[in-house]
Structures are given as structure tokens and as C-alpha cells.
Amino acid sequence: MTIRPTKETGAFVKQIVGSNATRKTFARLNTGEVNGLSNWLSVSHTEGQMWRGSGAVRADKVEWNSFFDAGNGNTANLILKYHEQDNNSYSQLTKGQFQQYGRKYDPYPANPTVGSNGKLNSYYALAQNPFQTFTGVLNTQFKLADNLALSVIPYYYWGNGSGVGSSSYALNRGSNQGGIFDLGNLPSAAQYNADGSSTTGVYYRPSRTQTWRPGITTKLNWDLGDHSLQFGYWYERARQSQTQPFIALKSSGKPTDTWPDGNAVVDANGNTVQGRDRFTVTPAQKVWAQDTWYINPDWTLVAGLAYMNVKRDGTNNGSLTEQPEKRNQSYNKLLPNVGLKYQLDERDQLFYSLSRNMRIPQNYVLYDKGLDSINAKPETSWNHELGWRFTDEDMTVAATLFYMQFKDRQVSSKDINGDFADINAGSVNNSGLELEWSGLLPNHFNYYTSYTYTKAEQQDDLTVYNAGKAIVLPTSGKQFANVPKNMLAANIGYDDGRFYGTFGGKYTSKLFGDLTNDEAISGRTVFNLGAGIYLPVDKKVVKDATLRLNVDNLFDKKYLDGVYTTKTNAGTYSGFKDGDPAYIVGLDRTVTVSLEANF
Template identity: 55%
Template sequence: MSIFIRSGVCLAVMSALSMAAQAAESTDVGAINVQGETLGGGMMVQEESAKARSTITKEAMQKQADMAGNALDRLKYTPGLNVNSNDASGLSGVDYTMRGMNSDQIGLSIDGIPINDSGNYAVYPNLVGDAENIEEVFVTQGSSEADGPHIGSSGGNIGLVTKRPAKDFGGFVKQTLGSNNLSKTFARLETGEYNGFSNWLSYSHTEAKKWRGEGRLYSNKFEMNSLFEAENGNSSNLIMKYNRQENANYNTLSKAQFEQDGRYANDYPATPQYNSRGQLSRYYKLNRNPFENFTLSFTQKLQLQDNLSLTLQPYYYWGNGGSFTGQSASTLGPTSDQAGQYDLSNLTSNTYYRPSWTQTWRPGITTKLKWDINEQHSLDLGYWYERARQLQTQPYVAIKSDGNPADLWGDPNGAGQVKDANGNTVQGRNQYTITPAQKIWLQDSWFVTPDWTLVGGLAWQHVDRRGENKGSLENAPEHRHATYHKFLPNFSASYRLDQQNQVFYNLTRNMRTPQNYVLYNVGDSINTKPELSWNHELGWRFQQDDMLLSATLFYLRYTDRQISTTNPDGDYEMMNVGKVENRGLEVEWSGKLPYNFNYYTSYTYTDSEQKDNVTREDISLPTSGKQLPNSPKNLLNLTLGYDDGRYYSSVSGKYVGAFYGDMTNDEKVGGRTVFDLAAGVYLPVDKKIVKSAALRFGILNLLDKEYLTSARTTVFNADARNGLSAATPYYNVGVERTYSVSLEATF
């Protein structure tokens, strides 16, 4: 669909909603909509919890320079976090670290639904929905909430909160255009409230070209939110989100490639490349990532008594898709079967598209009971249960003459998949994992005095990993099973010295269950212990009408850190690399200045120290005392903004310190400073028709800095050591200078 057609559709929807709004409202004509300003343009809000926590409001998300970015992109200035995306579309890969932990060690949830992959805890931007439908994003940098539905969080949690339906009939439309043929069309219809019911329904279409290399990105999203609120305090909330995408992958670079040829080097070739037998070997059309996912949650809140409430939240997640990121097409022939699972006598040697395909079915339920016993004590009791099922395959798919896979979507019954002489689909991987998980918790909030609050709680978490290796080219059928369970206590204390000053201390134990790889990798992987961490935080907050300031000292000590690697034979195995200590300081400061200016700044110092040497192929590597890979010690963000109710603008600078790509700290990537610019105008509107309208403009990487963002693949040692060969880390690449502009209106 062309930009002009989508723009026409967008304008038609705007017109229809305008006529409806005109019939429903009669207010002043010609008024300029004045946005309610919070400190730092909404980048910081007043927090009360007895733990480190940061919140990004909808106002801040709207004012950032990334017009089409997803909700995780909006966290790039948040203390403790180093967030990087492959491009400005909001559709490609996103990675982040927090206090020295990778994204697969940090819990992520939307409206209480766990979003991390149930097998390896990876995070994908397609799962978080449209940022236009997100009301706020909050981060607890060091510890998950007691009721957090996570089995893969060593510490820390990110939560997204979906926008509630409006009380009045209306809608919101937005058209974004930008560099690299970026186009996003978004429309949301609000039904308004009728007899306690209110709803919204939204649709978006996004597409763009890759900024480096050939290929395009496409996404369609459908989302809805239905809310019923009864006069007795009971409520029901149904939220559904569906996404379907067809993306082309970005390739990674080594440091040497980047330094020699720059950021545009070594992407997948724009023209077909063939092997010595004349078979297609490398081509950008093979490096694809189709995926679709659906989430549903139904939250029922029941006010049983004045001091007793019950919340029931069943949910369901479904995902289907895969990615091929190999450097060349996979070869398959009569002698390719190493495990004796197939009769390949019907094949001749050829090259194929072989995606890593995953289908996930993930139902669960969270139940919470809150009892306000008296004025001093409030008791929370809860139970969470989930039964995730995951089928992971690697089919061989024929390549058509134009270089496209014969079956991009990897349908298990697809005609393009290779079958052996007996009619069996040939698989490079064929694993089925069931992961029942449950948690029960009890937490007491004791309001000792109006200034003193103590919170103590205890959770018990139990996780099963049940794996069925169905047999593949490399593995014979096998069943494996592992169980993990721990008690996880938490304690926090908060004291308010006066109206402006608060101090707090927080202690939390977290558990990260080993990834599902332990059921299928070789060696002693099945006996891998869970990561256990103790998180300590000591913090202070200063709050007044025109300024907010917070500072937190943190110390995170975790044991049995898990690493997925390969042995000398090239087989994957899990390794326990021992103890790690993360310690540091986070500061967040925001406020107002004269003449409608505002400011926001955050600083993080993180010392992530490995405490043990690692043995690799019977060779001890000197990792003790070294910084964790991918963990910069210094992060500094500065934003100066202006907003007079008609015009707004901001300049943001982000400094990321140097980091390493390997555990022995042989290869170091230097720090960088990147600037973004955002500006906008709230347009004069006739409020009989349009409630508000805005024109927004943004530039990412204003000075067009060339840099590597983060290590995509970390290694043990980048230099040869004691007879152990060197390995090469590969890195994601920082996006070039990118422009975007958007026009939006609310009816």
C-alpha cells in the first residue's frame, strides 16, 4: 500500500471522527490545546516505593525524537539502562543492559503478562505493541515486584501499562514519515462510556527500508481495550494485541570490520552469490524474520468488602515465527544425517533456507488478594501459574529462482519444506518444551507511623523444564526433565524525614531459571544451577513542586551465572561461570527553569566484576576481577527542553562509556556521545471538531556519529591465551542520522 493511499485512509478516518465529535461537543472555537507539563517533559515523576524506580510518562514518549520507536526505545535516557535499537522503525532488534545485566536477565511485562521468551528470555520489539497505546513505562532497576510473573529475572523489571479507554466518543490518528522510506499510519477509535462500558480499537501499519543493506520491514498491528467499571468498585478489563511482521535482518560487524570499512560494511549482499557448484549461497532475501504474535489478558477486580479485594487475571500468549541470520544458506545432501533419523537417499546436495522457527502457546493466571487488616497493616497474598509450551524447529525450505524462500512462513505442512524418502520433514532442530511455573507470595506492609513504612514478604517459586527432543539431523530422540525451586524473601524500609526528603532501603532475592537449552545441550548442561541474586539498594529522594532528585547506591551479588557456549566439538552446552558483583550509583534529576525551560539528567556508574576464573577446554582463563562484557561503567544523559504550551523542543545528549566484547577484557570498544533533537507545535484547533493536534519533528544521531552500540555475540577471549584460540565478538551498529516528522490529531 503506498504512502498516498494510507494517508488518504488516515484523512478519511479523521474526517469521519471529526463529524462525530462535532455533533457531540460544543466548546470554544479557535483555542490552542495546552498540554499539562510535568517535570523534565514527563521524563521523571514523584515516586514513593521503597526501591529504585523510574517512570516514563506518555507526555515524555510523545516528545522524544524517535517518532516511530516502540515503548522500549523510549527508555534510552532512563538511569541504569543502556538501550539500543537496530534502526528507527521500532520493528527491528532492540537490546539493553541494566546495572550490568543483559535484557534476558531482566523481567519484561505488559499489563501483568510476561513478555520475555519462555525458553531463553530474549526480548523482541514486535511483542510490545504500539507505543501510541502505552500510557506509561516503569522500571524497577534492581528487583522484580513480589508478584512479578517472571522465571528469568536475576534482578530488575520493566513494566508497560496500556492506555485506558476514554470516557467520551472520539479517536486519535497519526501519520509519521521519515528517513529510509519510513511510514507509519496509526488510528484509534474510542467508543466512549455507556452504562459503565468503554472501549478503544486501534490499527497501525509500519514499513521502512533498512538503513544499511538491502531489505524492507513491514508490520501490521491490531489492538483493543474494553473496560467495564461498576458502581460497587468491581471492574473488568479485556486487552488484546496482535502483530504480524515481515522483516529483513541486519548483519553484525566485528570491531576490525567496523574500523576498516565503516558502519555500512558486511551487510547481507544485495546481489545473489553462488558457491562452487553454482548454488545460491548468500543473498539478503534469505536473511528474514517473519513473526506473528497475539496476547490476551482479562483482569477482573472484585471489591469483596470495604477492606478486602480480589484480582483475577487469566492471560494467553501465542507466537509463531522465526529468523534466519546465517552467513550462508544451509547445505543438505544424502550424507547430512549425523544421528540416523532420516533416509536422505532421495536428495541431491543443495542449499536451503533454514530458519530457526518457534511456536509458543502460553496460558497463565495471576490471582491476588489484598486485605487492609487495620490502619497499620495491609496484607497481600497471591498465586501465579503458567504452563508455557514451545515447539522449536529448523526446517529446510527450498529457494526459488528469484532468491526468496519457497515458504517464508515455515508452515509445518508447507510444500516448500524438504522431506526424506519416507515423507518425514527434515529438521535441523526439533524440540518441544513444556514449562509449568508457579509462584505463591505473602507480603505485609506495615505503616509504623505516618513517616515509617516497613514491607516484608516471602515468595516461593517452582519451575519445571520438560523437554522432548523429537530427533533431528544431529540428535536422536530423548526426554529430559529438570526442576528448580527457591524461597525468595524481600524486605524494604522507607522513612520520610519531611515533606521533601525520603530515604529507603531495599533487599530482595531473585532467581533466574536456566534457559530451556539445558534440556538439549551436551555435557552437564542439565545440571546447570539457577542464577540467584541478592539485591541491596540504599536511596534518597528529594521532591518539591519544581524539582525532583533521587540517588541510589546499589549492590547486586549473584551466583551461578549461566553462559551458553560451544565445546571443542562445536556442540552447544551451558556453563556455570560463577559469581558476579554489580555495584554502583544511579542519580536522576529533573525540574523546571525560568522562561518555560525544563531539564532532565541521569547518571549511572556500574562496576560489574567477575569474581571467578573460567575454565574453557581445560584451560583456565583470567576472568576474575574483569568487567562483565557489554557493561559500560558510565552512562550520562542530559536533556534541555522548552515548552510554552504552543511550541516545544529539546536537545538530548547521551554518553555511553567504553565496554568489552569478551570475558577476559581483550577487546574494548570506545565510548561515544550521541545527540538527538526533538521539536513540535500544538496546532490551533476548532474544538467543536478537533480536541487537539500537533506537528512533531525529530532527528536521531544529530551529528551523525559512527559507533558500535553493543556486543551481539560475546566470547570468552578475543586474544589467544594459553593455547586457547581467539574468538571474535560481533557487534550491533549505531543507526545513522535519521529524520522523522509526524502529524497527529485527537477528536
């Protein structure tokens, strides 16, 4: 979400300082409205140190927002965003590493480490995560008649960057293993090993991704009194390049460039050497129709039907280990939805909804060679919700029962080479309850609390293959990985117009890192605190100003926050163990102070 430009000229500035040498400066300038056109421009700069491990974080962002009101319901809103970061990567830990070494442990060494061949093999400076994104959206609304409106929303997304671990990669005359490159221009491994340098023959090899995603959404809304119809069409043609160039190292062990544009190793024929070189084109489209029927003042029925088609055209350009190849796959589904709402009285409402959804496999299934991955099925689900909402002036309560039937449930993991891979977990049924309760209390206090119970039960045993041998894992009846059964949140707040404060906590129960439920991380409760003062100001210059204090993880809880890499089995079955799941490390106590003002 982004705020609409104001009709008045003005400015907003905010300065944040905090833990780990964090500094963030933000400024937004509103031009005001002229002949129906209003705009704002914002810029921000953030920098700081890594809270664990060596390295730093830096990010810059520029955003432009223009809103034009031509009158009579005809509007146009243009939003342009550019973001650039140049950060070191955080390592993720196994449960064993976390328990043995603590949350500050970082397997990415602060100083270069050298292997038995005398070459650098691991260093935090090789764990880079630079990324750039640009997003442009033009949201246009046209009122064609009193009861007919058209929305046309073209958009464009561009992303460019990489993420990689701390290891260096060897490249020499003998590195071409069934691939397409002539490495005769490089010395042999023995020559590199004998030259006395720790940085020759080893390289920074980022997993680089560039993405171009132009698309358009068109919606026609037709009001026929008791019926409100919507017809829509969405089209997108995404292109994605995934490469692994080799970048030389400085004598210090740092890469000569973290943005690999023209500084990569080439072979004897002048071709850029790649550990991976894939280009995927993904045209996707969706067409739908929906009717909202206001049966009477108390009953509303919504029914719709969508058809979604996604095609992936993959070109493997060849690499050090692969020959060129083209592969493609298509996915199609009808996606119906229906909803019913009943207004019992002014404060109480009952509702039910049913929808079908589809999630297609990641594009790397086109290129994986094992187990016929190209024919991986899309994940589909039927989602049921039955609930009650109560609303009055001082209190809101909501209770929702949900039941979700997943087929070909996808879970993202990594294979033995560290490459991302999808696991098809078969059928999974999620059932549970969501409760929310919020409202106002006397003397300027307010409150919010929520509870969620989720039973995510796998319906099938999972078959995996080890050295060509099929192994059936006992996953049926087990809780799905990375889904906690219980989550509870509560918050108390205060705001008297001069001072405000919030204090709250969130409890998350244990969750499993593998599908066989052999390994779990314990539950945790994390508390946060916020406070602030609305400063007295001279209204002629400053409209308002606020001084804020935020403390996340107030009691400095040490915990693992979720699964980063899910495994099929952390225990051993028939001699096979998929490995240890990796987890996201929960952030330590973080304090930030900010001063903001509107001019």
C-alpha cells in the same frame, strides 16, 4: 502500558514519515462509555527500507481494549494485541569489520553468491525475520469487602516466527548424519552438483520457534489498618516448539516461502526433514505473601517471602544429527524481600530494600550435549538498594547506592555452530551509584539529568574446555561484559503551550565484548533533538493537533551500541580463542516528521 478507553467517543490519528522511506500510519477509535463499558480499537501499519544492507521492514498491529466498571471497585479490563512483521534480518558486526568497512557494511550480499560446487551459498534474501505475536490479558478486580480486594489476571501469549542468517543449507541423500530420516528420495550431492542449477540441493533453513504461554496471576489484598497484607499465586504452562525445516529456493535464490507451514522437504517416509526438532514444556509457579506495615506516619516496613518452582520437560524428536530423547530439570528457590522507608519531612525520604531473585537457564541447556549443560544452575542474586529522594514543586532529586551479588551469573552467547548457549560466569558483584535530577526552570524551560556508575566485578576465574583440555581464563577482577562503568544523560526542554522542544545527549563509556576484557568498544555520546507545535484548530471538529519533528543521533555519530554475542575470551590463552564478539551497530541519523490529531 496501554491507555484506558475514554468515556467520550473520539478518534486519534497519527501519520509519520522519515528517513529510509519510513512510513507509519496509526489510528485509534474510542467507542465511548455505555452502561459502564468503554472500548477502543487501534490499527497501525509501518514500512520502510533497511537503514543498512538490503531488504525492507514491514509491520502491522491491531489492538483492542475494553474496560468495564461495575461500580464499587469491581472492574474488568480486556486487552488483545496482534502484531505481525515480515522483515529482513540485520547483520551484526565484529569490531574488526566495523573498523575496516564502516557501519554500513553488511556481510549479507545483495546478490546471490555461488560456491565452488556451483551452488548458491549466501544471499540477503535468505536472512529473514518474520514473526507473529498475539497477547490477551483480562485484568479483573473484585472488591469483596471494604478492606478486602481480589485480583484475577488470566493471560495468553502466542508467538510464531523465525530468524536466520544469509546462508543456504545443503540437503541431499547423504545429509543424514546419525539422525532419524530416510533421505533415499533425494538425489546425491554429486547429482545436484552436476545438474547445472545453482539452487537445487540447497535450501532456506529457518530457525523457527512457536510459543504458547497461558497463565494466571491471582492476588488478595487485605487492609488491616496499620498492616496491608498481600497473598499471591502465579501459574504458567509454557510450550515451545523449535524446528529447522528446509524450504526450497526459487531460481532467483529467494525462498519459496518465508513462513514454513507445509512447504518443507519431506523424507522417503513423508516426515518433514528437520535440522532441529525440540519441544519444551515449562510449568512454572510462584506463591508469595507480603506485609506492608505502616509503623507510624514516618516509618513504613515491607517484608515478604515467595517460593518459585520451574520445571522444564524437554523432548528431542530427533533430527538430521540427533536421535529422539527426553530430558527434564527443575529449579526451586525461596525468594525473600524486605524494604524500609523513612519520611524525614514533607520533601525528604530515605529508603532501603533487599531482595533475592532467580533467573533460570534457557531451555536449550536441556539439549546441549557438552559439559553436563542440563545441570546448569539458575542465576541467583541478592539486591541491595539504599537511597534518598527529595521532591518539591519545581524539583526532584534522587540518589541510590546499589550492591548486587550474583551467583552463577548467566551470559548468553553462541557456540561454534552458531547456536545460542549460556555461559556460567560464576560470581559477579555489581556495585554503584545512580543519581537523577529533574525540574522546572523559568520561562517554560525544564531539565533532566542522570548519572550511573557500575562496577561489575567478576569474582572467579573461568574454566573452559578446548579439545577436552581444561583452560583457566583470568577473569577474576575483570569488568563483566556489556556493562559500561559510566553512563550520563542530560536533557533541556521547553514548552509554552504553543511550541515545545527538547535537546539532549547520552554518554556511555566503553564496554567489553568478552569476559577476559581483551576487547572493548569505545565510549560514545549520542545527541537527539525534538521539536513541535501545537496547531490551532477548530475545537468543534478537532480537539487538538500537533506537528512533531524528531532527529535521533543528531550529529550522525558512528558507533557500536552494545554486545550482541559475548565471548569468554577474544584473546588467545593456551592456544584457545573463543572468537570475536559481535556487536549491535548504532543507528545513523534518523529524521521523522509526524502529524497527529484528536477528534
